[in-house]
């Protein structure tokens with residue numbers, strides 16, 4: 028611990044060092060110190076001997092549902108900023124942040140300091156108030172999207188994203204006294220019975236049906252693969268018309284809904300970024316029919332897209348927002364819902380959970396927001412995201428297999444196809460790219476309806492240098508694989 032690099036640089040992170048004149052160059056200088064700067068560096072072809080031993084142990088001891096090591100044989104040991112070392116001493120650029128759990132970087136020294144300070148004092152408090160709990164709530168209300176700002180309430184439940192989804196749906200059902208929920212094709216909301224049924228993927232749901240009843244799916248604005256085979260903007264957002272039809276036609280077959288649940292940008296669905304107008308239209312439909320709109324910011328929120336909440340890009344104010352993943356600062360489990368004050372109709376004890384008082388995660392979440400504000404991290408995300416997107420779009424012009432590049436902030440996707448005209452998905456290629464990038468020291472993950480999307484979610488503290496180095500390696504890797512197929 029004493030030798031760890033974050034201790035060495037810790038003194039740089041005392042908040043009083045940051046002043047109001049902080050600019051982008053200075054941010055680069057500051058965040059430039061919190062990574063293993065040699066990344067990527069492969070000293071032993073992964074998996075090395077220690078990794079092989081641990082993978083073998085895991086296979087023998089843990090259940091078959093373990094998933095991630097079946098994609099890449101990665102055995103992490105120590106993370107710092109946007110980089111991570113494996114047990115054999117290889118150093119990687121991390122482009123997936125534990126799927127957006129580590130937005131503020133691995134072992135961010137500033138956040139870690141407050142987290143450890145709290146851990147030494149007190150860890151668990153049910154829902155008794157504590158200083159950091161209320162400080163975090165205050166911050167969340169201040170950064171809440173649109174009209175929710177300072178006009179909302181916060182509720183903590185269980186620690187996972189699925190728990191936040193369950194809380195939001197329960198609240199909507201309580202308020203409306205209705206049961207049905209409308210979700211969207213391509214969605215992912217979790218693994219508990221309700222959140223699983225609100226997710227669209229057949230492979231997750233089929234073995235467990237029947238799940239919670241009364242879930243209905245409407246089309247999402249996935250313009251690259253428009254379900255109506257139309258082009259935007261000539262389409263006039265036909266997909267949202269269909270939602271309106273489902274709700275307005277008394278013979279559409281669906282009961283009056285208790286809620287509409289939507290990701291402002293779909294994560295697992297393949298980083299689907301709806302065109303301007305779609306989310307606004309869903310908001311208007313919800314308003315017209317008095318249906319609470321729940322916006323799931325679990326993957327796209329906490330600064331990932333350059334705004335605290337992705338729905339802010341569309342000027343849409345939700346009724347309820349779900350948060351988890353990076354809410355816990357340095358990667359601690361914590362979830363919450365933020366909802367408009369008028370919806371605060373629950374009675375004491377109407378929604379519970381033992382782990383709704385993880386004050387260490389709360390201190391960590393508070394420190395993370397404070398850190399991001401002090402160094403204007405979201406400006407960095409916007410600027411770097413634009414540069415990365417432009418770079419990848421240029422790369423895609425030369426590559427026959429990149430059908431589309433899309434992104435907002437540091438939530439970026441490459442959709443891979445066998446043929447740009449037919450858009451036939453190329454899942455095998457995505458798998459090959461993931462493995463080959465891993466071998467070169469760049470960690471990427473997959474997503475998408477057909478598993479053919481390379482998803483990039485680097486920690487937001489990544490420097491321009493590391494980001495561009497990682498993208499270059501990714502581009503070269505795709506070119507090399509294209510040559511051999």
Ligand SMILES: Cc1ncc(COP(=O)(O)O)c(C=O)c1O
Pocket residue numbers: 126186187188189190192215216217218290294295323324325326327351352
């Ligand atoms: C948008 C979204 N909602 C909900 C969840 C579920 O979160 P958890 O896995 O913490 O239950 C996820 C997880 O990936 C997600 O991406």
